[in-house]
Amino acid sequence: MSDSYDLVVIGAGSGGVRAARIAATYGAKVAIIEEYRVGGTCVIRGCVPKKLFVYASRYKDLFEIAPSFGWDVGTPSFDWATLVANKDKEIARLEAAYIAGLEKPGAEIIRDRATVTGPNTVKLQKSGRELTARTILIATGARPFIPDIPGKELGISSNEAFHLETLPHSILIEGGGFISVEFATIFSGLGVHTTIVYRGDRLLRGFDEDLRVGLEAGLVARGVKIIHQTNVLGLRRTGTDITVSFSDGVDAPFGAVMFATGRSPNTAGLGLEAAGVELAWDGAVVVDAYSRSSIASIYAVGDVTNRAQLTPVAIREGHAFADTVFGDKPTAVDHSLIGEAVFAEPEVGTVGLAEHDAATQGDIDVYVTRFRPMINTLSLKSDRMMMKLITRPDGGQVLGVHILGPGAAEIIQMAAIPLGMQATKADFDRAMAMHPTAAEELVTFKKPSYVYRNGQKQ
Numbered sequence: 115m116s117d118s119y120d121l122v123v124i125g126a127g128s129g130g131v132r133a134a135r136i137a138a139t140y141g142a143k144v145a146i147i148e149e150y151r152v153g154g155t156c157v158i159r160g161c162v163p164k165k166l167f168v169y170a171s172r173y174k175d176l177f178e179i180a181p182s183f184g185w186d187v188g189t190p191s192f193d194w195a196t197l198v199a200n201k202d203k204e205i206a207r208l209e210a211a212y213i214a215g216l217e218k219p220g221a222e223i224i225r226d227r228a229t230v231t232g233p234n235t236v237k238l239q240k241s242g243r244e245l246t247a248r249t250i251l252i253a254t255g256a257r258p259f260i261p262d263i264p265g266k267e268l269g270i271s272s273n274e275a276f277h278l279e280t281l282p283h284s285i286l287i288e289g290g291g292f293i294s295v296e297f298a299t300i301f302s303g304l305g306v307h308t309t310i311v312y313r314g315d316r317l318l319r320g321f322d323e324d325l326r327v328g329l330e331a332g333l334v335a336r337g338v339k340i341i342h343q344t345n346v347l348g349l350r351r352t353g354t355d356i357t358v359s360f361s362d363g364v365d366a367p368f369g370a371v372m373f374a375t376g377r378s379p380n381t382a383g384l385g386l387e388a389a390g391v392e393l394a395w396d397g398a399v400v401v402d403a404y405s406r407s408s409i410a411s412i413y414a415v416g417d418v419t420n421r422a423q424l425t426p427v428a429i430r431e432g433h434a435f436a437d438t439v440f441g442d443k444p445t446a447v448d449h450s451l452i453g454e455a456v457f458a459e460p461e462v463g464t465v466g467l468a469e470h471d472a473a474t475q476g477d478i479d480v481y482v483t484r485f486r487p488m489i490n491t492l493s494l495k496s497d498r499m500m501m502k503l504i505t506r507p508d509g510g511q512v513l514g515v516h517i518l519g520p521g522a523a524e525i526i527q528m529a530a531i532p533l534g535m536q537a538t539k540a541d542f543d544r545a546m547a548m549h550p551t552a553a554e555e556l557v558t559f560k561k562p563s564y565v566y567r568n569g570q571k572q
């Protein structure tokens with residue numbers, strides 16, 4: 115049996131769903147194939163459930179400062195099963211909304227696993243059907259990379275972390291990226307003794323140094339133990355615990371071990387090499403500015419291309435693909451200014467150049483402030499908030515904004531707009547401050563804290 119379509123999308127995640135929906139809206143006959151759940155990583159086991167868990171974990175801090183505002187909350191208790199059940203209900207609601215959003219413009223959802231068998235053909239594993247397509251879109255995302263070490267099957271990835279039956283008494287999280295620090299925030303906030311082990315010398319490689327230092331200090335203040343420059347060499351079961359062998363010769367038991375050691379583009383076994391599609395060393399589909407692969411009829415968007423593993427990027431790429439191929443509006447996505455949020459505690463928001471990058475690209479002025487967020491001023495909580503503005507000299511173009519502390523992600527989303535418009539410090543200063551807010555600091559900086567001239571900090 116053979117069916118033919120204008121577009122067959124493999125993967126109903128952030129990028130695939132947007133591309134399928136927009137292409138169908140343009141009148142294309144579209145099939146979208148999904149082997150797991152509609153919504154993909156972000157909705158089912160990524161951004162959305164993660165943020166719900168982060169909200170749950172933040173109650174610990176709120177309960178701690180509540181007495182300073184006169185509240186007596188007694189002894190708070192937490193029920194993991196309730197959180198997981200409520201989260202699952204919300205995810206099911208969102209999945210249904212995604213399904214409706216695809217079906218409304220007429221996209222056909224096929225629940226199966228797909229492989230590519232040629233430039234215009236896709237085979238469905240369960241049903242054995244072969245589909246032909248004028249255009250194929252690969253939107254299969256990425257999957258957790260698990261280091262190949264003895265006992266690795268005893269560990270979990272973020273996928274399983276969303277469905278643990280009970281919370282462990284302790285957890286070791288390996289990795290230094292945003293998934294590692296967000297889960298460290300979640301587990302420690304929910305009362306689990308949490309340790310991060312990372313092969314580098316500081317978490318969040320590539321981020322502005324003040325964010326990295328401040329984030330580590332904040333995590334440590336919340337009781338997270340951080341082990342640097344160390345790898346996990348192996349895991350073995352000891353009673354109900356897992357004993358971890360570290361590269362510094364130490365062995366230690368943990369209730370659970372989670373790998374947050376990166377995510378690999380999901381192309382293994384997809385048949386792309388056989389179809390002649392060029393892949394990068396890490397398995398990512400190599401694409402041009404319009405997301406077209408080395409085979410003219412095959413495109414790819416989202417994590418599988420490894421341009422930036424973020425949902426809004428996948429969505430933007432999916433939409434641009436549909437505009438280009440089915441809307442007669444060739445659209446290339448601009449990847450040059452991508453803001454990032456890390457929903458850790460303290461929260462991180464960042465857009466534009468980090469100080470170490472900006473300093474290599476000409477003279478800059480750096481404005482930094484650190485202060486106690488107002489919510490903590492009645493309590494003994496000593497967390498500091500950090501805000502940094504990096505500009506061309508003497509009030510010139512703003513090149514980077516970096517924030518650590520409450521609301522950082524929300525503030526950075528708005529700061530990304532003037533940065534995209536190449537706003538200057540004078541443009542920022544023209545905005546009337548809103549008081550009392552934390553963000554008012556960004557529009558009231560008077561003198562640079564320090565400057566770089568000819569690459570030298572002064």
Ligand SMILES: Cc1cc2nc3c(=O)[nH]c(=O)nc-3n(C[C@H](O)[C@H](O)[C@H](O)COP(=O)(O)OP(=O)(O)OC[C@H]3O[C@@H](n4cnc5c(N)ncnc54)[C@H](O)[C@@H]3O)c2cc1C
Nearest residue numbers: 125127128129149154155156160228255416417423424425
């Ligand atoms: C724990 C975690 C937290 C995250 N938090 C954030 C965040 O806060 N903000 C943010 O912007 N990003 C976040 N991300 C990243 C974000 O989830 C991804 O960038 C985004 O989902 C990528 O979308 P995509 O369409 O490329 O792939 P996905 O959303 O992964 O979708 C790919 C889909 O393809 C399906 N599939 C794969 N192979 C096949 C096949 N052969 N046949 C059929 N179906 C197949 C998969 O089942 C999946 O549903 C997070 C990721 C994780 C893991």
